[in-house]
Amino acid sequence: MTSKKERGLFELYQQDPERADALAFGRVVHSDRRGFLKGAGLATMGAVLGTAIPFHRNMPAGLIPEALAQSDELVLFETKDGLTLLNDRPVNAETPAHLLDDPITPNDRFFIRNNGAVPQYAIDGDASAWKLTVDGEVDTPLELTLDDLRNDFEVVSYQLQLECGGNGRSAFNPPARGNQWTVGAIGNAVWTGVRYRDVLRAAGVKDSAIYTGHFGLDPHLSGDPNKLPISRGVPLWKAMEPHSLIAFEMNGEPVPALHGFPARTVCSGWPGSASQKWLNRIQVRADVHDGPKMGGRSYRMPAFPVSPGEEVDEADMRIMESMPVKSIITSPRTEGTLPMDNRSVEVRGHAWAGERQVARVDISMDFGATWIAADLDPPANKYAWQNWRQVLRFPSKGYYEIWARATDEAGVAQPFAIAWNPRGYGNNSMHRVSVRVPS
Ligand SMILES: Nc1nc2c(c(=O)[nH]1)N[C@H]1C(S)=C(S)[C@@H](COP(=O)(O)O)O[C@H]1N2
Numbered sequence: 001m002t003s004k005k006e007r008g009l010f011e012l013y014q015q016d017p018e019r020a021d022a023l024a025f026g027r028v029v030h031s032d033r034r035g036f037l038k039g040a041g042l043a044t045m046g047a048v049l050g051t052a053i054p055f056h057r058n059m060p061a062g063l064i065p066e067a068l069a070q071s072d073e074l075v076l077f078e079t080k081d082g083l084t085l086l087n088d089r090p091v092n093a094e095t096p097a098h099l100l101d102d103p104i105t106p107n108d109r110f111f112i113r114n115n116g117a118v119p120q121y122a123i124d125g126d127a128s129a130w131k132l133t134v135d136g137e138v139d140t141p142l143e144l145t146l147d148d149l150r151n152d153f154e155v156v157s158y159q160l161q162l163e164c165g166g167n168g169r170s171a172f173n174p175p176a177r178g179n180q181w182t183v184g185a186i187g188n189a190v191w192t193g194v195r196y197r198d199v200l201r202a203a204g205v206k207d208s209a210i211y212t213g214h215f216g217l218d219p220h221l222s223g224d225p226n227k228l229p230i231s232r233g234v235p236l237w238k239a240m241e242p243h244s245l246i247a248f249e250m251n252g253e254p255v256p257a258l259h260g261f262p263a264r265t266v267c268s269g270w271p272g273s274a275s276q277k278w279l280n281r282i283q284v285r286a287d288v289h290d291g292p293k294m295g296g297r298s299y300r301m302p303a304f305p306v307s308p309g310e311e312v313d314e315a316d317m318r319i320m321e322s323m324p325v326k327s328i329i330t331s332p333r334t335e336g337t338l339p340m341d342n343r344s345v346e347v348r349g350h351a352w353a354g355e356r357q358v359a360r361v362d363i364s365m366d367f368g369a370t371w372i373a374a375d376l377d378p379p380a381n382k383y384a385w386q387n388w389r390q391v392l393r394f395p396s397k398g399y400y401e402i403w404a405r406a407t408d409e410a411g412v413a414q415p416f417a418i419a420w421n422p423r424g425y426g427n428n429s430m431h432r433v434s435v436r437v438p439s
Pocket residue numbers: 110111112113114115116162163164165215216217218229230258259260271272273274275276277278279
């Protein structure tokens with residue numbers, strides 16, 4: 001991948017001034033800035049940086065100051081609306097709860113979880129060389145182009161929620177290694193594509209098959225072409241579910257570069273890692289997949305409760321399957337203040353429960369002493385999150401917390417806090433927002 005740092009901003013300005021502007025200034029290019037750096041010298045560079053460059057004589061010609069150099073991935077990130085960047089290499093970003101208010105999460109507000117780099121072809125939006133291989137325990141291995149997928153199989157659309165297995169990790173104590181997600185590594189998009197099972201059936205699944213392995217085209221951060229950042233899979237039954245997709249559209253657009261262009265698996269209800277981005281191969285297997293991040297402590301939980309910080313033997317770790325019941329409050333925004341002479345607020349949010357349906361959502365304004373049932377919608381389809389709302393009226397002025405607690409169809413409710421686990425997965429403790437009532 002040619003990094004823009006290597007190419008040099010001045011060279012880039014000669015070849016592609018608009019793109020150079022995007023690199024230097026982010027996505028929003030004001031007309032008075034267009035081509036601003038064209039042929040620019042040090043003075044201009046200093047002006048852009050906001051200060052002089054004392055050692056400018058040591059700067060190699062054409063070098064872009066690091067402060068101005070952005071990776072392609074960060075340029076793509078500029079298309080996102082208000083996401084919190086947790087890590088820029090790899091790019092990981094979550095959505096603040098109040099930006100998840102829409103029933104369907106817009107692409108520019110959908111969280112990003114990358115283990116490696118975004119492949120260059122995806123950044124370029126060029127799927128012409130893309131193919132999906134289906135091999136392993138099948139009668140007829142397949143090689144499918146995007147057109148083959150669109151033309152040879154039924155195309156379906158579902159609202160499917162996707163949550164990172166580590167969502168909520170930041171609340172664990174002692175801290176668990178990994179991205180410190182708060183509550184926003186979740187989204188619910190309309191995914192369009194073909195049923196995973198239709199593709200497997202076209203290849204003819206052998207009786208020996210029990211699991212799938214997903215492979216993607218994202219380069220490992222080390223740059224080693226023989227290493228994969230992540231390759232996970234699902235039991236065959238999960239791949240064969242009618243809502244498991246090989247998706248090529250997200251909310252009616254081609255799956256964006258950051259989300260797996262041109263196609264990914266979407267195996268909703270499971271940790272997001274089951275939904276392989278930049279998918280180029282499905283291997284049907286007679287054994288559990290053994291790709292990177294299938295074993296060890298990755299996406300695995302202790303088979304029994306452990307005390308915080310306890311060393312857990314890898315042999316006692318089990319692959320995470322369905323995600324637990326959970327909800328998020330998307331309005332009001334936390335740390336908000338109601339207008340004067342108003343003690344009422346509509347509380348809104350979403351709830352989901354992995355493979356199960358959510359049966360009820362209750363909200364509390366008195367630290368869980370009493371609960372009020374929210375008005376809960378059924379899911380648009382299986383695996384879509386469910387929207388809920390309820391008006392609360394506060395008894396007096398002061399500081400309040402609103403808590404939300406979803407209960408799934410099996411009667412399992414969200415806890416106030418969950419047991420610790422080594423990598424901080426599956427935190428479905430209740431979401432709390434604070435509100436001040438001024439009068
Ligand atoms: N090829 C590939 N697929 C991947 C990943 C990745 O790093 N590479 N990350 C996984 C993880 S851990 C999650 S939570 C989801 C996130 O999907 P999103 O970035 O579209 O929100 O993608 C999954 N699929």
